[in-house]
Amino acid sequence: MSGELQILGACPLDCPDTCSWVVTVSGGEAVKMRGNPDHPYTRGALCVKVNRYLEQTRAADRLLHPMRRVGPKGSGEFERITWDEALEEISVRLRAIVDEHGGEAIWPYNGTGSLGYLQGCEGVAGRRFWNVLGASRHHLNICSAAGNAGLTEINGTPGGMDPEDFASSRLILLWGTNTLTSGHHLWKFVQDARAAGAHVVAVDPIRTRTAEQADEHLPIRPGTDAALALGLLHVVLAEGAEDRDYLERHTEGWEAFREEILRHPPERVAEITGLPEEDVRALGLRLARTRPTGIRATMGIQRHAGGGAALRALAAIPAVTGDWRRPGGGIAYSTSGHIHLDIDHRDDLLARPVRTLTMTRLASELDESVKCLWVYGANPVGSSPDQNRIRERLLREDLFTVVMEQFATDTVDYADLVLPATMQTEHLDLHAGYGHMYLLWNEPAVPPPGECLSTTETFRRLARHMGLTEPSLFDSDLELAEQLLSSGHPSLDGITVDRLRKEGWVRLSVPRPFLPFADGFPTPSGRLRFPSGPAYVPPRTATAPRERHPLVLVTPASHTFLNTTFGNNPELRRRSKGPRVLVNPADAAARGLASGQRARVFNDGGAFEAEVEVTETVRPGVVASTKGHWRKLSPGGSTVNAVVGEHDADLGRGATYHDNLVEVAPA
Ligand SMILES: Nc1nc2c(c(=O)[nH]1)N[C@H]1C(S)=C(S)[C@@H](COP(=O)(O)OP(=O)(O)OC[C@H]3O[C@@H](n4cnc5c(=O)[nH]c(N)nc54)[C@H](O)[C@@H]3O)O[C@H]1N2
Ligand SMILES: Nc1nc2c(c(=O)[nH]1)N[C@H]1C(S)=C(S)[C@@H](COP(=O)(O)OP(=O)(O)OC[C@H]3O[C@@H](n4cnc5c(=O)[nH]c(N)nc54)[C@H](O)[C@@H]3O)O[C@H]1N2
Ligand code: SF4
Ligand SMILES: [Mo]
Numbered sequence: 001m002s003g004e005l006q007i008l009g010a011c012p013l014d015c016p017d018t019c020s021w022v023v024t025v026s027g028g029e030a031v032k033m034r035g036n037p038d039h040p041y042t043r044g045a046l047c048v049k050v051n052r053y054l055e056q057t058r059a060a061d062r063l064l065h066p067m068r069r070v071g072p073k074g075s076g077e078f079e080r081i082t083w084d085e086a087l088e089e090i091s092v093r094l095r096a097i098v099d100e101h102g103g104e105a106i107w108p109y110n111g112t113g114s115l116g117y118l119q120g121c122e123g124v125a126g127r128r129f130w131n132v133l134g135a136s137r138h139h140l141n142i143c144s145a146a147g148n149a150g151l152t153e154i155n156g157t158p159g160g161m162d163p164e165d166f167a168s169s170r171l172i173l174l175w176g177t178n179t180l181t182s183g184h185h186l187w188k189f190v191q192d193a194r195a196a197g198a199h200v201v202a203v204d205p206i207r208t209r210t211a212e213q214a215d216e217h218l219p220i221r222p223g224t225d226a227a228l229a230l231g232l233l234h235v236v237l238a239e240g241a242e243d244r245d246y247l248e249r250h251t252e253g254w255e256a257f258r259e260e261i262l263r264h265p266p267e268r269v270a271e272i273t274g275l276p277e278e279d280v281r282a283l284g285l286r287l288a289r290t291r292p293t294g295i296r297a298t299m300g301i302q303r304h305a306g307g308g309a310a311l312r313a314l315a316a317i318p319a320v321t322g323d324w325r326r327p328g329g330g331i332a333y334s335t336s337g338h339i340h341l342d343i344d345h346r347d348d349l350l351a352r353p354v355r356t357l358t359m360t361r362l363a364s365e366l367d368e369s370v371k372c373l374w375v376y377g378a379n380p381v382g383s384s385p386d387q388n389r390i391r392e393r394l395l396r397e398d399l400f401t402v403v404m405e406q407f408a409t410d411t412v413d414y415a416d417l418v419l420p421a422t423m424q425t426e427h428l429d430l431h432a433g434y435g436h437m438y439l440l441w442n443e444p445a446v447p448p449p450g451e452c453l454s455t456t457e458t459f460r461r462l463a464r465h466m467g468l469t470e471p472s473l474f475d476s477d478l479e480l481a482e483q484l485l486s487s488g489h490p491s492l493d494g495i496t497v498d499r500l501r502k503e504g505w506v507r508l509s510v511p512r513p514f515l516p517f518a519d520g521f522p523t524p525s526g527r528l529r530f531p532s533g534p535a536y537v538p539p540r541t542a543t544a545p546r547e548r549h550p551l552v553l554v555t556p557a558s559h560t561f562l563n564t565t566f567g568n569n570p571e572l573r574r575r576s577k578g579p580r581v582l583v584n585p586a587d588a589a590a591r592g593l594a595s596g597q598r599a600r601v602f603n604d605g606g607a608f609e610a611e612v613e614v615t616e617t618v619r620p621g622v623v624a625s626t627k628g629h630w631r632k633l634s635p636g637g638s639t640v641n642a643v644v645g646e647h648d649a650d651l652g653r654g655a656t657y658h659d660n661l662v663e664v665a666p667a
Contacts (some may be wrong), residue, residue, distance in 0.1 A: 028500070030446050087465040201214055202218070229313040250521065334435070358653055405419070558627060559575055599664050603643050
């Protein structure tokens with residue numbers, strides 16, 4: 001049709017697949033969005049959520065203007081103000097806070113709403129501005145920190161396999177990952193492998209839609225995966241199937257780790273994991289006899305007290321079998337370790353070293369020392385642990401809370417000032433997938449609605465309004481993109497802004513198949529470092545008192561939401577069927593719970609309400625309820641994170657969303 005434009009963009013959401021999309025613009029309006037059929041990973045499909053992205057950009061509850069609070073804190077009552085008024089009020093408040101309390105009294109709380117390197121959490125997004133003010137640092141540990149740390153300990157990087165190489169795997173372990181829900185594009189490669197005879201195993205306490213589609217499902221007790229890894233390796237050793245040459249050349253600490261494996265025979269592992277001993281043995285034999293094995297483990301598996309140790313133990317498997325030598329062998333957690341889009345954050349602008357505040361610790365670290373909480377790309381009231389305490393903390397009168405948002409989220413309700421943010425079709429950005437090996441360009445397709453501004457533009461205007469003069473605060477989006485691509489890393493060879501802009505996406509300059517550790521590891525010695533000491537760290541749910549709250553709660557990804565994003569979309573809410581709690585028939589019978597009934601899920605931290613679904617898909621002793629519902633749209637006014645405690649994982653201070661004890665009772 002004449003007058004139609006096809007604009008290439010990228011999905012900004014915190015999902016490993018970072019899809020390439022094509023927006024059709026007609027008459028100045030974005031009229032259609034589809035998955036890019038030319039992109040090798042997207043292969044023409046988006047997902048049930050992002051198929052509604054354009055609808056979201058035009059939703060009636062989209063925030064279009066700056067707003068100032070008029071009701072009491074937490075009421076969500078605002079009046080519209082101009083950008084000038086907003087910038088002036090912010091300038092005055094921030095200056096006063098810096099003068100009186102020092103810059104560290106500001107907490108820039110940047111979340112995962114967009115993974116853009118310009119507008120989102122992966123790149124600059126305000127950091128230079130905060131450096132000039134001397135604000136506290138923000139540790140974005142909410143998602144993947146424990147796994148990153150565990151993998152870095154053993155392999156020197158969180159990076160591993162190219163997920164596309166799963167097509168060459170002959171045994172695939174989908175380990176603590178719900179592929180068909182949380183990153184479904186991998187499935188095509190799993191199917192390719194299957195067509196060539198691969199066996200697919202899901203290891204998950206829940207029979208998810210992914211486990212349902214696998215050849216085999218091991219319903220493991222939550223938080224015990226490291227023990228299972230050791231048990232499987234025990235069988236590999238008993239079969240003499242270890243790759244001695246690989247172990248000799250490319251690893252260190254093998255003798256001690258071997259002893260640790262020998263302390264975990266299948267019978268002991270069966271006791272720890274709650275899996276039948278014969279299943280552990282059978283999978284161990286399969287692992288010993290099949291070459292290569294591809295392990296897909298994503299973030300779900302590490303939301304436990306021993307989450308770092310779990311990834312470390314899983315990563316030991318391909319080192320013992322030598323599968324890192326083969327296309328389709330190894331472990332794929334996140335490809336982020338292979339991305340080298342580095343930019344100068346201008347940390348030299350900081351007048352003195354500052355403290356770091358931790359994203360998952362908002363409930364305890366948002367104390368009197370914090371005078372301004374600046375939330376962007378995040379919805380902590382919905383997503384962070386210990387919801388009730390966070391809400392209480394946000395009520396403090398002398399706390400100045402600014403939220404940059406697209407929608408009136410549960411966090412916006414607690415804001416003093418709200419700044420309207422652009423969505424992905426309205427701003428420029430540069431992306432890299434964490435589940436594939438491509439960089440993507442996001443060209444704005446349409447102008448922003450109302451008075452929405454991008455993250456970069458908001459900080460530029462604020463810097464100007466405050467009279468700041470540091471030139472790097474005013475770099476344009478294109479200049480920032482150029483800087484990001486100029487790290488000089490060989491994986492960026494031949495990748496320029498011009499090329500990205502023209503082609504929409506470019507594969508990293510790395511070989512295919514990608515064999516990152518066939519000849520060694522990015523550790524100081526060039527060798528993989530097996531863990532020394534206990535390789536299995538038990539979950540909190542195995543060590544905490546269980547008398548009053550005996551059920552283990554896991555709170556995984558919802559099929560219809562992306563974290564809390566889309567939690568306000570009417571159709572996706574309808575499809576989610578509302579907050580639900582899955583309960584095994586044995587546990588339901590013991591509590592007089594029936595399907596369809598409203599229940600209260602509680603512990604000492606709080607409670608939320610959900611509809612009971614009695615089902616064999618969860619193990620006895622385990623209950624499940626997905627993340628993503630909004631509290632103001634939920635019965636009882638709380639969500640799962642009211643019962644998620646603020647505890648750290650063993651490594652990286654990761655969050656422990658799937659490691660909490662609760663009781664369930666009829667509401
Ligand atoms: N539709 C949708 N997609 C998403 C998201 C979303 O909210 N919705 N979120 C995105 C984000 S931010 C992330 S980080 C990823 C997360 O995606 P995933 O890594 O898949 O994480 P989860 O959904 O938390 O958990 C995955 C599975 O692990 C299981 N599990 C929990 N504990 C254990 C355990 O101890 N051992 C084992 N073996 N399994 C366990 C859960 O039952 C669940 O089925 O997905 C991204 N994609
Ligand atoms: N119970 C439980 N809770 C969990 C998890 C779990 O497994 N269980 N998973 C955790 C995980 S993996 C993650 S990653 C976190 C995510 O937690 P958060 O990082 O807080 O992410 P969201 O809840 O999706 O909120 C992101 C917000 O950013 C906004 N946003 C999107 N793009 C932009 C933009 O360009 N500019 C601005 N200003 N705003 C934007 C969206 O509208 C949305 O409201 O949640 C965690 N919470
Ligand atoms: S949420 Fe994931 S699967 Fe859906 S469009 Fe975005 S990147 Fe693709
Ligand atoms: Mo995440």
